[in-house]
Amino acid sequence: MKHKKLKTLGLLIAVAVLSTVVTRAQDPLPSWNEGTTKQIIIEFVKATTDQSSPKFVPSEERIATFDQDGTLWVEHPMYTQVTYCLERVPALVEKKPELKNREPFKTVLSGNREAIAKLSQDDLMKILAATLTGMSVDDFNAEAKKWIAEAKDPRWKRPYTELTYQPMKEVMEYLRANGYKTYIVTGGGQDFVRVYAEQTYGIPPEQVVGTAGGTKYGYDKAGKPFLTKEPKLLLNDNNAGKPEGIHLMIGRRPSVAFGNSTGDRQMLEYTKAGDGARLAMLVLHDDAEREYAYGPAQGLPDTKVGTFTQALYDEAKKNGWTVISMKNDWKVIFPFENK
Amino acid sequence: MKHKKLKTLGLLIAVAVLSTVVTRAQDPLPSWNEGTTKQIIIEFVKATTDQSSPKFVPSEERIATFDQDGTLWVEHPMYTQVTYCLERVPALVEKKPELKNREPFKTVLSGNREAIAKLSQDDLMKILAATLTGMSVDDFNAEAKKWIAEAKDPRWKRPYTELTYQPMKEVMEYLRANGYKTYIVTGGGQDFVRVYAEQTYGIPPEQVVGTAGGTKYGYDKAGKPFLTKEPKLLLNDNNAGKPEGIHLMIGRRPSVAFGNSTGDRQMLEYTKAGDGARLAMLVLHDDAEREYAYGPAQGLPDTKVGTFTQALYDEAKKNGWTVISMKNDWKVIFPFENK
Secondary structure: OOOHHHHHHHHHHHHHHHHHHHHHHHOOOEOOOOOHHHHHHHHHHHHOOOOOOOOOOOOHOOOEEEEEEEEOOOOOOOOHHHHHHHHHHHHHHHHHHOOOOOOOHHHHHOHHHHHHHOHHHHHHHHHHHHHHHEEEEHHHHHHHHHHHHHHHHOOOOEHHHHOOOOHHHHHHHHHOOOEEEEEEEEEHHHHHHHHHHHHOOOOOOOEEEEEEEEEEEEOOOOOOEEEEEEEEEEEEEOOEEEEHHHHHHOOOOOOEEEEEEEEHHHHHHHHHOOOOOEEEEEOOOOOOOOOOEEOOOOOOOOOOOOOOOOHHHHHHHOOOEEEEEEEHOOOOOOOOHHO | HHHHHHHHHHHHHHHHHHHHHHHHHHOOOOOOOHHHHHHHHHHHHHHHHOOOOOOOOHHHOOEEOOEEEEEOEEEOOOHHHHHHHHHHHHHHHHHHHHHHOOOHHHHHHHHHHHHHHHHOHHHHHHHHHHHHOOEEHHHHHHHHHHHHHHEEOOOOEHHHHHHHHHHHHHHHHHHHHHEEEEEEEEEEEHHHHHHHHHHOOOOHHEEEEEEEEEEEEOOOOOOOOOEEEEEEEEEOOOOOOOHHHHHHOOOOOOOEOOOOOOOEEEEEHHOOOOOOOOOOEEOOEEEEOOOEOOHHHHHOOOOOOOOOHHHHHHHHHOOEEEEEHHHEEOOOOOHHHOO
């Protein structure tokens, strides 16, 4: 009897262990804490891929768009691309010495962090234009690729491409496994994000929509054609520019949109305004310990980078968008925490 | 003995029939005549998808771009989209009666074909702007979809979407079956072509690159957001605009490009200038009987629609682009010939 009981107990344990393993293996979002937010995502994917559901979405219409800075990776204390542009200034001045004593380049070269932090929006635009245009597409790609491979975030001392949010990567993989095409729709530079999006998120260049400038076709001395990046803005992929960019580049209304700031408002509105099932979510940065906490919506500081206003919060509640709490909804923040 | 011989003969016939059937089933390009052109396509696809070949192209880089008018479907005597715009004029004037007595709308309303054919490029641009912009994206899609379903080509009395080239459809399917992403890169309107490209060619809206105007995000009286088509040109997807548009919308250099006119020259140059294996082809309209014959390269008339100049022909020969003779290379022209 005793022996039999032990055997039964052993079997029960085995079953329990096994079922945990199975549940884990089947859980598409293991870095999400159990709760309403996780459930909303899973139920949406199940319903929209179930042919018998009234919420079914045909596979060709399964489009999911993701903001990048603050939604897929860290945006504080400064957008990574702005850091890139500032760090490109010395190389730029070497090629164009006449800029050395001209503002805002002079301030950047001074290395005075306080003065750099105070540069106006206009000054930043001048730096962006000077460091992101005027070279061939191939040269830009090579430069940006090299920088991305070497540069490190000052807080975590890791490459920026490691400071991606593991829970969001799981959402993208889960959606792709269910026939969704995943797009980045970013206010950042389209060409800049394309340099690392494929390796970092599994999103190919043709599925990156971003702020885009024109290029100019020409020939080198050997008659070989190439494209030069021009300082002409074609698409400012922020705010209303996001749905406009989605129309230009994708030509369909998304079924799913994720963002984290007022710059994503119109993308979420546009997504939600379509017929049938739609999923709109906003990442709230409320985890000062594991990442950052900002956004007046929660009485948190307004850092001007990735602003999450009370008005956005109110619109989210009114329109049925889900607010993701990094603190409460995410078991881990970064992929390296799992290692 | 006699009986055995008959049996053997029967077996031989059966084998012969079977092998014909098998060969047919395996031929990815049954509407192409045997010859160099067909062989070039098949050898390119085999080499670029064979991992042991020095010409191997990784699947994520398999991008193939196709011009539309004159490359995938009939462009004579007038681009289909221009016909659409001319036929939209009465409905436009109904909404905006002030245009009734204003040129070039007055001429279009007159129905005088000779006068309409003589309209200047500027006049045509006015008609295009007036009939393709100023409405919501959804309204435009609904109108264009309806027209495409009903309008018929005057020569064949068939919908325009049936006047596609069967051999080119086979090339696109063959490429897709081998991991290539197929794109339309057209001088035509991006939104117009998107309306029928998926059903007609199996090419989804996000894989149509075309001449594109801006849109403007706004809200209707009920607060529902929508996009309005604006008369602001973002991309003139002709000539140098084709590689520029490819960079904007795809962000990679194609491995394969098909065109048929001087408007495709830069796209083919850009494609061929990349490293590794590249395929560039031009459709020559030299079949007056089954379709049309035009292009000064062959001493054929220059019809100003889809011009194939001697200079283009010379560049094709010099750069190793293949010229496809509709007359000699294509067994059938249209899908309906097979029925």
